[in-house]
Amino acid sequence: MHLFVRIVDLASFTKAADELQLPRASVSLAVQQLEARLGVRLLQRTTRHVSPTVDGQSYYLRCQQILQDVEEAEGACGGGMLKPRGKIRVDLQGTQALHFILPHLGEFHARYPDIELEIGLGDRFIDLVREGIDCVLRSGEPKDSSLVGRRVALLAQVTCASKAYLRRRGQPHTLDEFKTHDAVNYLGANGRSLPFEFLVQGQKRAVQLRGPVSVNSAYAYTACCLAGMGFVQVPRYHVQAHLHSGELCEVFPEWAPAPMPVWVLYPHARHLSPRTRVFIDWVAECMGRAA
Template sequence: MDHLQAMRLFARIVELGSFTAAASDLDLPRATATHAIRALEARLGTQLLQRTTRRVRPTRDGEAYYAHCRRLLADVEEMEGSLRDANRHPRGRLRVDLPTALARVVVIPALPRFLARHPEIELELSTSDRFVDLVREGVDCVLRTGELPDSGLVGRRVALLPQVTVASAAYVRRHGRPASLAELARGHLAVNWKSPTHQRCEPLEFVVGRRRREVTLPGPVTVSGVEAYFACCEAGLGIAQFPRYRLAGCLAKGRLLELLPDAPPPPLPLSVLYPAQRHLPLRLRVFVDWLAELMGQV
């Protein structure tokens, strides 16, 4: 294994905390990875990694070496990427994580057009609504709703999704249809949403004129998963708020009814997040541009 490959292997071991995971990520035998790191430590004359029963961690020298490795590898990737981009079409595997509902309703139905435009790109998709550690999990980008987290990731906002307040037809028959926020606050129930990020219940939000108003309602159930949130609302357990794209069919069929249309929820920011890097691989750049184009139509 040459010096650059050994540095790349060492960096992935630090990021993943495991020889086995790093070897698998780079498609190497576990024994080859172990031998390469031993040879690297022998060449440098210092121990780079501390091995415990649960995790591999860098030593102090290993932390300093990792920082240098990342800078050097970024320089190499930038140089090679610039040359590749100038001489070929986007190609290669792209690992993407998408919100479950957005993937099913919007992104996946449009993917045939993207892949027809870029036939040499191979997509590896996962769907979730959880926090994803892009570096540790080897994910190239994620699409997420809400305000951007304070992290080392690069974020590009691609849309502001209109939202709607709804309840099931059965709920409205039992509890009535509120005509104002004051009436809503008296005697109505919500399916309460607990953010999986900061673990607290979120109030319902409304825009009246230019002012944002919050209303906290009691409710029989609290959820932290998008599909459960939707199912509970559809089952008549309370009022909920969703991006409008998610509910088009249910609203058209009358299964869900829009409430307080003159005081809609604020639009929901939608952003693509990816690791900071000076040279964005061409396959990732064209996918991010395509997502921005697609989400601008939602």
């Protein structure tokens, strides 16, 4: 059942075989035997794609629930004394992972020694089911209604530029002056640069600046700001050391944007394994302590 579910998730025999470290021929034979035993065709196969038949889709949904029930039943053995075990694949936003999560991984391992973590760092759009990812840590409001979200933090934000840039261009004192300045523009998932946002007398004001460079990496965003390329708007934790040293200078603190929400996103709760659940609880604990 687990093999069949992963084939459907990945739409590929080869990818499922690679993920589960099985020979491709063994995967094909297992599905053939499963179809023979059930007396129905479960998968439509082409040279490039694999998709479930009507019967296959129904069986796939039942398999997901059964596998979840089995894992929960095993976890409940001995009055819940059996600790979660197995592999979790997660994708974390890079700077948040380095600041809030990775320094404390030893604590998680000590608490759950039988859980193996496979961690990716990034900020790209991920199809969790197709890519076999159990959960992701992302900033901003969730846009994918097929996922369950748990908000784990609200991060204060700051608008800043380098001391060298402000020395060269001057410090803006109004939003009209700000509009004449350069920005290091951050590209969102849709490929468009994100506007700067300010809360002015309780009203949100969005300002779009032109700039000499656009990036899609939080590391590059701050690096370009430090290089004097223009203004950025980032969570304060990410630039706190540079603000303290004077390399970066904050502007409009009285109009600071609303705090940035941070979410853990995962597929629908009925497919949430015990090991993924405890990892999400631990991430929320880490982010909560930091906040």
